Amino acid sequence: MLALRLHPDRRLRLHAEAVPVPGPGQALLRVSAVGLCGSDRHWMVDGGIGDAVLRSPLILGHEFAAVVESGLLAGRRVAVDPADTCGTCDLCRRNRSNLCQAIQFAGHGATDGALRELMAWPEDCLYPIGDSVGDAEAALIEPLAVAVHAADLGHLGQVGAGPVAVVGSGPIGVLLVALARLAGATTVIAADPLRHRLDMAAAFGATATIQEPADAVRSEAILAATGGRGCELVFEVAGESAAVEASIEAAAPGARVVLVGIPSDDRTTFTASVARRKGLTLKLVRRSTPDAFRRAVGLAESGALDLARLVTERVSLQDAPGAMDRFIARAGLKVIVEPGVPPSTAGR
Numbered sequence: 001m002l003a004l005r006l007h008p009d010r011r012l013r014l015h016a017e018a019v020p021v022p023g024p025g026q027a028l029l030r031v032s033a034v035g036l037c038g039s040d041r042h043w044m045v046d047g048g049i050g051d052a053v054l055r056s057p058l059i060l061g062h063e064f065a066a067v068v069e070s071g072l073l074a075g076r077r078v079a080v081d082p083a084d085t086c087g088t089c090d091l092c093r094r095n096r097s098n099l100c101q102a103i104q105f106a107g108h109g110a111t112d113g114a115l116r117e118l119m120a121w122p123e124d125c126l127y128p129i130g131d132s133v134g135d136a137e138a139a140l141i142e143p144l145a146v147a148v149h150a151a152d153l154g155h156l157g158q159v160g161a162g163p164v165a166v167v168g169s170g171p172i173g174v175l176l177v178a179l180a181r182l183a184g185a186t187t188v189i190a191a192d193p194l195r196h197r198l199d200m201a202a203a204f205g206a207t208a209t210i211q212e213p214a215d216a217v218r219s220e221a222i223l224a225a226t227g228g229r230g231c232e233l234v235f236e237v238a239g240e241s242a243a244v245e246a247s248i249e250a251a252a253p254g255a256r257v258v259l260v261g262i263p264s265d266d267r268t269t270f271t272a273s274v275a276r277r278k279g280l281t282l283k284l285v286r287r288s289t290p291d292a293f294r295r296a297v298g299l300a301e302s303g304a305l306d307l308a309r310l311v312t313e314r315v316s317l318q319d320a321p322g323a324m325d326r327f328i329a330r331a332g333l334k335v336i337v338e339p340g341v342p343p344s345t346a347g348r
């Protein structure tokens with residue numbers, strides 16, 4: 001079976017490897033679709049994420065769908081939770097398994113991910129999906145679950161009409177825009193340096209879009225879009241210091257600011273006096289929870305969100321290395337790799 005590995009020299013290489021053997025409680029999966037994510041981009045560009053550094057060739061890919069080949073769910077199409085947690089610690093038992101200290105996350109550190117034809121993964125992490133959800137959409141349930149979890153941390157259900165701002169309009173930012181509209185916010189402001197991302201945010205319901213560079217984004221335009229009153233809730237999804245600063249400045253007194261972005265230099269800074277005087281609540285997001293994942297499956301099946309619209313490119317596993325330059329340049333929004341599709345017929 002073919003597997004795509006990122007080597008410590010930051011090059012991707014295809015390898016022919018043995019079919020994985022499922023361990024106890026695991027099933028063999030035939031991977032159907034894998035979404036590439038900003039965190040994969042960190043591995044490719046920075047050689048790691050925060051203090052996790054690439055030391056040996058790693059198979060990336062944590063947003064994925066598959067057909068189950070063995071075990072209780074054999075034959076079913078599933079969305080896959082990439083977080084393999086212990087299930088027994090205090091955090092796991094309180095639906096906070098995203099914070100489990102024994103977590104193994106697909107495509108991170110020493111745990112291989114889904115950019116391959118076959119993989120073994122715990123049956124507990126498999127969520128059967130209805131036929132109304134395509135493979136690419138099923139692969140996007142994981143980032144949707146991250147957005148659902150971030151929305152939970154921001155108490156999105158309590159902000160009413162808003163205003164809500166989303167600083168950074170990559171796929172998770174766009175999904176947060178959509179969730180804010182579904183929650184009833186009537187003013188949802190999206191900021192991003194790239195016009196095509198803002199167009200996507202508008203398609204998912206952003207009522208105002210602000211085009212400013214992520215490393216120099218300022219709060220003035222966001223505040224102006226709120227009529228000067230500030231935002232009840234701000235999601236920072238860019239991972240840039242300027243975006244954090246602008247998020248803090250654009251927040252109304254007593255607001256929540258949810259930091260979703262991953263800073264490349266592993267530092268988050270902002271002006272303390274601005275945050276303190278407004279008594280802001282800051283929340284940091286660590287991936288997602290099983291509860292959020294279940295709700296994301298429900299949202300995908302309900303059709304309330306047009307997940308397929310996020311997909312801007314589909315490539316085979318063999319063609320994936322060639323697509324990475326465009327992915328790294330953020331030319332599109334969501335790139336989907338389809339390991340079951342032969343090369344060069346998938347570029348459609």
Ligand SMILES: [Zn+2]
Pocket residue numbers: 037038039062063143
């Ligand atoms: Zn991701």
Ligand SMILES: [Zn+2]
Pocket residue numbers: 085086087088089090091092097100101102
């Ligand atoms: Zn645990």
